[in-house]
Amino acid sequence: MDDISSKYLTQMIERDHIYSVLELAGHLPYAVRDVINEASRLGYSFDNIMQDPNKVMIDKK
Template sequence: MNKLSSKYLVQMIEKDHIYSVLELAGHLPYAVMDVVSEAARFGYSFDNLMQDPNKVVIVKK
């Protein structure tokens, strides 16, 4: 994921309060697992990670 997309991802989580990984992926040109990987790199936790990838949500720090 490029720097601009990473910055936008953090903004969507922190400022816009979007926690659905599927919804975040819809705003970025990346797959759900790319969003999960990048969010994990920033230290976010997840719920439903081992169940349905389309229902993964980010849990705030």
């Protein structure tokens, strides 16, 4: 994921409080798995990570 998309991802999580990985991927030109990988690299944790990737939520902690 490029730097601009990574910053936008962080902004959507922190400011806009979007926690659904599927919804986040809808705002970015990346697949759900790419969003999961980038969010993980940024230090976010997840709920439902072992289930359907489309249902993964970023932990709000």
